[in-house]
Amino acid sequence: MKKVFAVALGILTAIGGFVDIGDLVANAETGARFKMNLAWVVIVGVIGICVYAEMSGRVAAESGRAVFDLVRERLGPGPALVNLAASFFINMLTLTAEVAGVALALSLVTSVNYLLLMPFTAFLVWVVIWRLPFGLMEKVFGLLGLALIVVAVTVVRIGPDWNSLLHQATHPHISHDETPFTYAYYGIALFGAAMTPYEVFFFSSGAVEEKWSDSDLATNRANVFIGFPLGGLLSLALMAGASLALAPRGISVDALSQVALPTAFVMGKIGLAILLVGIFAATFGAALETALSAGYTVAQYLGWQWGKFVKPRDAARFHALVLGTLIFAVLIGISGVDPIKVTEYSIVLSAAALPLTYFPILVIANDPDYMGEKRNGRLANTFGFAYLVILIVVSVATIPLMIITKAGA
């Protein structure tokens, strides 16, 4: 019974923790602009993150070591440093976007400018990282993130023509207002939002923090293969809500406040309050994950002691790095950059760098020296290699598409 409860709690946490600022913005933006014609990308992205998150969790459980620890050892210091530089830069952008997302959510409740709230938000993130145990931190914000289910309820309350929604999703087309390039660019943004690299850095490091072993592999699979797809449904609900309530009015999503508008319109004050709690939890949880991921990647590459499973004084450089990264993210955020643009760039550049993260995981998951009998089977490799091809195509296409479409303008 205790085991069942633990698995159920893990699944709920995975659902609530799946959505972050990138998903909120990308799904609402594409829903308002392309309706459900890019829904298939969310499904492809969710399958991809399931395949690789399961792999990275299994690698961590078998080897007792996290992704970046093994990347340096397996690829060598030079290629791993390139990987680290790209991953750290994108993670920094993502952290800036997440902290700004929390501040924007708070500003919708308080009417205080989000720029004034960003330092306060970052301080809160740091306090939670410093004080809360890893498991509690993960579960509290994951479970609070379940409040985003109100978005799915909003879609049901709108009372859409389900056949029409399904038809749009299963028969995608490019409207005459758009070009194939903008369609592909936003598709890449959605794909990048679903497969953000920090998710596997955090997932595998978290597995080490929680001392996963062989006996935890079933829980890992349940979290990933049940929790993530259900979290993906929340992404699709965000897209559907925007396509039903914003697209017909000619509204394009340029601000986080617009993401909440369909729910406020349909569900009223209680619905809006629940959604704002969900947005706060989703962005705050992701801010914790990205801030920790900054510390994890660098500390694992340099061989420093890392993690929350040791006392802060024993991982002083790791904690100093997390704090320094948070301060730098706030400085970027309050410099006047548009937080929604930062979010868009973070997910699109994530897409460009995806092979750097996922290729080493696939290599290590096939290495019998690390994995023993738990190395990839035929099914994992079929999906893993198929996705590697997709990741490479996406990576090559991202920057040219960004230039051609003027970043989706």
Next chain:
Amino acid sequence: MRPDRAGYVSNSHSSGKDVGVNRRTRAAAAVLAACCAGCVSHPVGPARTYGKYEGKAVTTAEGVVSAVQTARMAAQTASKGNSFGPYIGTVASESEDAASGLQGTFDSIQPPDARADNLRTRLDKLIADAVTHLADLRVSLRRGELADATKTARPLRKDFKRLSAFVDEHKS
């Protein structure tokens, strides 16, 4: 099996490789700079022909339509008692900022000829009206007059229709 950590010795580079590294670094810096520039709101590009200028005018008008429609939807939400003052005030304020930002950006583009001057004057007037009405709505909502929001937002309906007509007329 848990392998030992290995490979902490960095590779030495020849001077030829240094040149390659420098080139790569410069290319990466250029991509980074382009990306950072893109994060600044409403980047302005040149319009050397009337057609290009007209395209930018349409994009601007579509952006203002989005801001106007967002504010109208927020006003309806407020009138129904479906929202909190701080949230709805923020939505109205952001809509006004978006519309005036678009106007500032469009005005900073050099019109290439006399025909473009006329187009600029016409669109400017439409956006200015919309910004005034958005400001009226923002003031009213910030004062907590949520029940009257639909009434206050009524002029925005006309702005929406005129801007939509502008878009339809000039969109090729």
